[in-house]
Amino acid sequence: MSHTNVDNMEEIYRIGIDVGGTNTDAALLDSKLNTIHTIKVHTTRDVNEGITESIRRLLAESSVNPAQIRYAMLGTTHCTNAIVERKHLGKVGLIRIGAPATTAVPPLADWDDTLKATVCPHAYVVHGGYEYDGRTIVEMDEEEILDCFLKMKGEVEAVAICGVFSPVNTSQEKRVEELAKQVLGADMPVTLSHEIGSIGLLERENASLLNGALLNVIAGVVKGFEEALHTYGIDASLYICQNDGTLMYSEYALRYPILTIACGPTNSIRGAAHLSGLNDALVVDIGGTTTDIGVLMQGFPRQSSAAVEIGGIRTNFRMPDILSIGIGGGTIVRLDETQDQVTVGPDSVGYELLKRGLIFGGDTLTATDVAVKLNRYEWKDAQTEALDESICKRADEIITRDIEEAIDRMKTSSDPVDVILVGGGSILVADKLEGVSRIVRPDHYDAANAIGAALGEVSGETERIYSLDEMSYDEAKEDARSHAIEQAVLAGADRDTVQIVLSEDIPIAYLPGNALLVKVKAAGRL
Structure with missing residues (x-):
């Protein structure tokens, strides 16, 4: 029998899992939201296998008692992929x-x-x-x-x-x-x-x-997640991540699967804020396939004001303002010898990196090979002798320039900004970038998405038009605020911790009778 410290008996843990196209990340956090352990496994064709494997390894390597895990959060790309691939709808x-x-x-x-x-x-x-x-x-x-x-x-x-x-x-x-x-x-x-x-x-x-x-799709996801947890004796409250960086009860997600679209980049932004302690910065999340750049404002992702297309269909529900470019750890680098030109991407070897990358004995030059050759990152047993340094340097210049340009496009002024680098591919980036005041690479940077999933606050939101002929401006604002708070409580927030995180109102000139559009968002802890 193990002698557990008595203080430790009361500790309550939470698991966050984020399923991406290349990797499935999992993180274990304690009640003070310190990161205890993180895991990265390859995403499998049957996504639930990757989820089950990540839970198994998390428990095995951290030796935490499953009975102490009370919350489990899942961020998933299932719904986005179903629309883009036109499958399972x-x-x-x-x-x-x-x-x-x-x-x-x-x-x-x-x-x-x-x-x-x-x-x-x-x-x-x-x-x-x-x-x-x-x-x-x-x-x-x-x-x-x-x-x-x-x-x-x-x-x-x-x-x-x-x-x-x-x-x-x-x-x-x-x-x-x-x-x-x-x-x-x-x-x-x-x-x-x-x-x-x-x-x-x-x-x-x-x-x-x-x-x-998407109702069938999300039902399969939630069922698979429940089964994976039960297999390892975890009896936890289940939450699914939404695309505004907050959580919803799994029952709520079963009714509103559309709200899970694009929660991956958002989780990374929230995780980056938590790990770095910064509330206002640009977050550059470099995965195996893409680099996603988002903006952190007061600890939450900046929302997009444009209509968002998913798989070619215009929708207008809240989405994070994310710029994605085709640069990641598995991005393919090519040399056109006739024109002596080096090109980078946009295609990627994805989850086959460990088979196809040159330093792993494969046949494809990737961005990861370039980073290791230029000593950004040490990989034991990496075979770098055969790599041509001049090609690597030229590829590195292109990668750096593309990332600098993308950062510039997301800035709202010409002043240098802080950049938080997260994601497994962040080894690709040099230590200095144009237009950036400092680069922060926090601990556990490669699992920021899973940590962001586990942090989860719960939010509610309202958007209504009020006629100011019928009520005062203050009454309209107050009505919208209380509605947003009720929505947050319905989604699982603790009423005492709910705060208004966003409030804006726009007088609508083209409608008669003093119309006012009010948007309010509230968020609170589980």
Whole structure:
């Protein structure tokens, strides 16, 4: 029997796992959020194998008692990949409440035909909708709606409902949901657009459809994660990472899988902030395939203000402002001898680096070979003699220049900025970069994504239009704040720790009656 220190008995741990295209990273943190141990394993074709293997090794190498692990967080690219690769998507029926006001642009107008056929066999525009201030444009015709659901019966696995200005007035969407369950059964999953997107109709409709299509995907992910934990005797609360750097309960994720899109880069940004102690900096995360550059503002990732395309579909829910370039540890370096030109990327050997890289006895010159040849990094048993130093130096100049240019594009002024370097590929970067005041490489830099997943705060958010003829400016702000706080508590935050992390309001000149758009985001600890 082992003699455990009595103080240690009370320690509660959390596991963070981040599944990337090349590697699956796992980190174990204690209750003070110190990093106890990290693991990197190759992502396998069946992603759950990589998750199970990383948990097994984490427990074996840290010798922590599984019973003391109370929280488990997963950041995953499953949903992004499903959309980009057009695989495993479910069939969704769409009801848009908006005739005759919105018939000029049909649903799915900008989707390609294969994706339309895969995801949405039934899309109908029915009478109804609201003005920007919540007044009814047209009453709904319930017979018309019931008729649409009868046509869908047996042909869809989920339903998406999207009404004009429904974030301002949610009652029509909720009534259509009741009708859907009446015809299609009480357990038919229904996505209401006002719970997902912001004001813009088409992007919100797209996000709702994709959300419905991803329900099967996320169910498989959560089930695989639960099984992996149970295999090793871990009975923990499960959280899934969202793309704004915060967490949601696994039950919440099962209803809103769309919110997991692009959480990988965000986790790295949060992890970088935690490991470096900086709250405002640029984060350069270099993986096996890409370099993702994000901006840390007050400890959270800067959000993108543009509409975001996922797999070619415009959506408008919150996404981190990330610039990705094709440079990573596995990026291929080529010499064109006829023109005496060196090129770098954008293609990568990915998870085959240890087989194909020259220093590992392979046949492909990669960015990692260049870094080792130029003594940025020591790799034991690396075979560097055969590498041509002049080619490596020229490749290094290109890599450095590309990263400097990308950093410059993400800066908001010409002043030098602090850069936090994370990710396994950060060995590629020189110690000095143009336009950078200092480079911080924190401990555990190569597992920042998994550490970011484990940190997790829980957030809630609201975006609404208020009419200032009906209430004062302060009342509108207060209403939005309390709504955002309630959303955070619903997602699993401890009410006493919830703070407002973002608040902005925009007077909308093109709408009559003193309209004000208010956006508020609140976040708190588990």
